[in-house]
Amino acid sequence: xxxxxxxxxxxxxxxxxxxxxxxxxxxxxxxxxxxxxxxxxxxxxxxxxxxxxxxxxxxxxxxxxxxxxxxxxxxxxxxxxxxxxxxxxxxxxxxxxxxxxxxxxxxxxxxxxxxxxxxxxxxxxxxxxxxxxxxxxxxxxxxxxxxxxxxxxxxxxxxxxxxxxxxxxxxxxxxxxxxxxxxxxxxxxxxxxxxxxxxxxxxxxxxxxxxxxxxxxxxxxxxxxxxxxxxxxxxxxxxxxxxxxxxxxxxxxxxxxxxxxxxxxxxxxxxxxxxxxxxxxxxxxxxxxxxxxxxxxxxxxxxxxxxxxxxxxxxxxxxxxxxxxxxxxxxxxxxxxxxxxxxxxxxxxxxxxxxxxxxxxxxxxxxxxxxxxxxxxxxxxxxxxxxxxxxxxxxxxxxxxxxxxxxxxxxxxxxxxxxxxxxxx
Numbered sequence: 001x002x003x004x005x006x007x008x009x010x011x012x013x014x015x016x017x018x019x020x021x022x023x024x025x026x027x028x029x030x031x032x033x034x035x036x037x038x039x040x041x042x043x044x045x046x047x048x049x050x051x052x053x054x055x056x057x058x059x060x061x062x063x064x065x066x067x068x069x070x071x072x073x074x075x076x077x078x079x080x081x082x083x084x085x086x087x088x089x090x091x092x093x094x095x096x097x098x099x100x101x102x103x104x105x106x107x108x109x110x111x112x113x114x115x116x117x118x119x120x121x122x123x124x125x126x127x128x129x130x131x132x133x134x135x136x137x138x139x140x141x142x143x144x145x146x147x148x149x150x151x152x153x154x155x156x157x158x159x160x161x162x163x164x165x166x167x168x169x170x171x172x173x174x175x176x177x178x179x180x181x182x183x184x185x186x187x188x189x190x191x192x193x194x195x196x197x198x199x200x201x202x203x204x205x206x207x208x209x210x211x212x213x214x215x216x217x218x219x220x221x222x223x224x225x226x227x228x229x230x231x232x233x234x235x236x237x238x239x240x241x242x243x244x245x246x247x248x249x250x251x252x253x254x255x256x257x258x259x260x261x262x263x264x265x266x267x268x269x270x271x272x273x274x275x276x277x278x279x280x281x282x283x284x285x286x287x288x289x290x291x292x293x294x295x296x297x298x299x300x301x302x303x304x305x306x307x308x309x310x311x312x313x314x315x316x317x318x319x320x321x322x323x324x325x326x327x328x329x330x331x332x333x334x335x336x337x338x339x340x341x342x343x344x345x346x347x348x349x350x351x352x353x354x355x356x357x358x359x360x361x362x363x364x365x366x367x368x369x370x371x372x373x374x375x376x377x378x379x380x381x382x383x384x385x386x387x388x389x390x391x392x393x394x395x396x397x398x399x400x401x402x403x404x405x406x407x408x409x410x411x412x413x414x415x416x417x418x419x420x421x422x423x424x425x
Contacts, residue, residue, distance in 0.1 A: 047173025060111035106209040189249035192323040221317035226350040240371020250304040260332040264297040293388035300334040310345035340389040394418035
C-alpha cells in the first residue's frame with residue numbers, strides 16, 4: 001500500500017468515527033508513521049493538519065444534521081462540543097459565517113468527502129459560481145460546461161468562464177495549494193501551461209462553504225488525439241521537448257512539499273507477484289524485469305514530475321503545442337516516468353482501433369525519447385530503464401483497475417497492452 005492509499009484510509013476512518021474522540025496519535029499508529037512525518041504527509045495531501053481536518057468535518061456534519069431537524073444542543077454534544085455556543089464559535093471561525101448563514105447559502109447537502117486516490121466528483125450549480133465570480137470582477141461572464149474532447153465526458157470540477165477562463169473547485173485545499181505553487185514556478189520558465197488568476201483582492205483562491213475555488217487562464221487549443229500522432233509521429237518529438245522543458249521548471253519546486261513515489265517497490269511488492277501468474281507472463285521477462293530494473297532504479301534521476309501526461313492533458317492550437325493541463329497528481333518520481341506514461345497513454349487510447357498500425361507506436365516512443373533527450377540529456381541508465389518503466393506503468397494500471405468492477409474493461413485492455421508490448425518489443 002502506498003502513502004496516498006494509507007492517508008485515504010485515515011480519511012475514511014475519520015469520516016466513520018467523527019462522533020468518537022479521535023486523536024492524532026491514533027491515526028499515526030494506524031498509518032505506521034511518526035507523528036511529525038504523519039502530520040507532514042497529511043497536510044501535503046489534504047492541505048490542513050489532521051486536527052484542523054477533523055474539526056472541519058465535525059462542524060460540517062453537525063450543521064448538516066441540524067439542518068435536517070436534529071437538536072442543535074444534542075448534535076453539538078455528539079460531535080464533541082460541550083455547548084452549542086462553543087460549536088457556534090468554532091463554526092464561525094472556520095467558515096466566516098454563522099451556521100444559519102451557511103445553511104442559507106449552501107443548502108443542506110451532505111458534506112463531500114475528500115478522495116485523494118481519484119478526482120472529486122462534485123456538483124456545484126452555475127448560479128453559485130456566478131455569484132463567486134464577483135471576486136474576480138467576472139460576474140457578468142457566461143458559464144458553460146467543460147467536456148473532454150476525447151471521451152465526451154463532462155468535467156465535474158470545473159466550468160468555462162466566458163472564452164478566456166476556467167474556474168475549478170474542490171474540497172481539497174492541499175490540491176489547490178499545489179496548483180498555485182506549480183503555476184508560479186511554470187510562469188518563471190515560460191512553460192506553456194495554466195496560469196492562476198488572482199482575485200480583485202489579490203488572493204489566489206476563494207473559500208466558499210466547504211469548497212475552494214480558483215480561476216485559471218483558458219489555454220487555447222484542442223486536446224491531442226492519438227490518431228493525430230500515429231499519422232504524424234514528429235508530434236512525439238515536439239512533445240518530448242516540451243516535457244523536458246516542463247521538468248526544468250518543476251525541478252525548481254521545493255521537494256519537501258511533495259510526496260515521493262517508488263514505482264519499482266509499488267510494482268514488485270503490490271502488483272507484480274499477482275499479475276505475473278494471472279497473465280502467464282514468460283519467465284525470461286520476469287527474470288529480466290526483476291534483475292535489470294532493480295539494478296538501475298536507485299540511480300535514476302528523480303524530481304517533481306507531472307505524473308498524468310495523457311492526450312487529454314495536452315493541448316494543440318493550429319498544429320502547435322499550446323499547453324499542459326491538470327497537475328493534481330504531481331509528485332517526486334523518476335523523471336522518465338512522464339515520458340513513458342505519455343507513450344503508454346497514447347497506445348492505450350488507440351489500442352482497440354483496427355484502422356491503426358499499432359507497431360508505429362514504437363516510433364512514437366522513440367521520437368518522444370529523442371525529443372526529451374535533445375533538451376535534457378538522458379543518462380544511459382535512464383535509456384536502458386525505459387522498457388521496465390513502461391512495464392511498471394502497465395502493471396500498476398492493471399492492479400489499480402482490477403480493484404473495481406466498473407473498471408474491468410480497462411483492466412483487460414491494459415493487460416492486453418502489456419502482453420502486446422512484451423511480444424512485440
